[in-house]
Amino acid sequence: MEIYDTEEEQVAAIKRWWKANGITAIIGIIAGILVVTGMNYWQGQQKEKAIQVSSLFDELWISINDKKQDSAEKITERIMEQDATSTYATFSRLLLAKSKVQQGDLEAAKNILEQLMIEARSVELRNIARIRLIKILQANGENEQGLQLISEVDQATASGFSASYDELTGDLYVALDRLGEARTAYLSAIRTGAKSPLLQFKMDDIAPVRIINRDPAAGLIKE
Numbered sequence: 237m238e239i240y241d242t243e244e245e246q247v248a249a250i251k252r253w254w255k256a257n258g259i260t261a262i263i264g265i266i267a268g269i270l271v272v273t274g275m276n277y278w279q280g281q282q283k284e285k286a287i288q289v290s291s292l293f294d295e296l297w298i299s300i301n302d303k304k305q306d307s308a309e310k311i312t313e314r315i316m317e318q319d320a321t322s323t324y325a326t327f328s329r330l331l332l333a334k335s336k337v338q339q340g341d342l343e344a345a346k347n348i349l350e351q352l353m354i355e356a357r358s359v360e361l362r363n364i365a366r367i368r369l370i371k372i373l374q375a376n377g378e379n380e381q382g383l384q385l386i387s388e389v390d391q392a393t394a395s396g397f398s399a400s401y402d403e404l405t406g407d408l409y410v411a412l413d414r415l416g417e418a419r420t421a422y423l424s425a426i427r428t429g430a431k432s433p434l435l436q437f438k439m440d441d442i443a444p445v446r447i448i449n450r451d452p453a454a455g456l457i458k459e
C-alpha cells in the first residue's frame with residue numbers, strides 16, 4: 237500500500253490511477269447499472285405476469301363453477317400463453333380436465349391428463365395427473381390400461397402416492413374379478429398407510445366367505 241506525506245502527493249496518485257483505470261472503472265459502473273436495471277425490470281415483469289395469471293386463474297375457477305366450458309377453455313389457453321410451465325398452468329389444466337369429466341367428455345380429459353403426466357414441472361403434480369387418468373380409465377372400463385399405467389410408475393418419485401396406487405390397483409382388479417390380487421393390493425395399501433373406512437369396506441366386500449356349518453336341512457350357514 238502506498239503512503240503519501242502530503243495532500244499534493246495524494247492528488248497526484250489519484251490522477252495517475254484515474255489515467256490508468258478510468259475507462260475501465262466507467263465501463264464497470266455502467267455495466268453494474270445496466271445489470272441492476274435489467275434485474276429490476278425482469279423482476280417487475282415476473283411480478284406483473286404472476287398477478288395477471290393469478291387473476292386469470294380466479295376467472296377460470298368462476299367459469300368452471302358456472303359450467304361455462306367455452307370460457308374455461310379460452311381462459312386456460314390464455315394462462316398457458318402467459319407461462320405454460322407455471323404451477324398455475326398445471327392447476328388450470330387439472331381443473332379443466334375435471335370439468336371435462338363432469339361434462340362427460342372423457343376423451344378430452346384423458347388427453348389433458350396424459351400431457352400433464354409428461355409436462356408438469358413437479359413429480360407430485362405428474363403423479364396427481366396419472367392417478368386422475370387411471371380413475372377415468374377405470375370409469376370407462378379400461379381396467380387393463382389402468383394397470384399398465386400403474387406398472388409404469390417410477391417408484392423413486394412416487395413414494396408419497398404408493399397407498400393411492402395400491403388402492404387403485406385393488407379397484408382395477410375388482411373390476412376385472414381378480415379378487416385375490418385385489419385383496420393383496422388393498423392389504424399393501426393398508427400397510428403403506430391408507431386406513432380409510434372406505435378402503436376397509438372394500439376389503440370386507442371381497443373377503444372370502446368361510447363356511448362354519450353345513451346343515452342339509454337348514455342350508456349353508458356362513459360366518
